Amino acid sequence: MSLKRNLIVGIVLTAAAAVGVVTTVSAPESTDPSSTTDSNNDVCGYQWAYHDAPELTALFNDSVQALNPDATGRVDYFGEDCVYPDGTSTFGVMETDFHVQLQVDDLNQEDEFGNWMAQVMESVTNIPREELAGRYGFVEFSFVKSDTEQVTFRVPIQQYMDEADGKSGAELFKMFASSP
DSSP states (O other): OHHHHHHHHHHHHHHHHHHHHHHHHHOOOOOOTTOOOOGGGSOOEEEEEEEEOHHHHHHHHHHHHHHOTTEEEEEEEEEEEEEOTTSOEEEEEEEEEEEEEEEOSOTTOHHHHHHHHHHHHHHHHTSOGGGSOSEEEEEEEEEESSSSOEEEEEEEHHHIIIIITTOOHHHHHHHHOOOO
């Protein structure tokens, strides 16, 4: 038992020494002793976050309402807030996500829903890539009959472009949604 303990202690001490050597070798030299430290140079804590995209939302909502005045659309950015000890934060965008909601009378209109999805997806994929922050996210579709009756699902934009572009009707709807 003492051999095992000694072996573990030896491994831990060797690892600690190696970390100390690497840290010593890779430590940067001080450049200007008179420079002040900005509080944002401190280590930050990352948190998943959504941030509004008001300009893109206005454009997307207009295009969605041109397809159907009963619909609404919005856009947000998903990413990480880097929160510093002083409470300030910076946001790093990972993807652009779209949300569209359509009031409906019947939740079993798979053909109509799929055709609507194709129109919305065409609108999204026609946005120049450089106008989107981060990678392609998703389009979340909500077909709403009432507060308690709705069908909501997400269509990953890249997957749509790779596998579903050109599809419509019930075929497109069933590809991404489970039956209501």
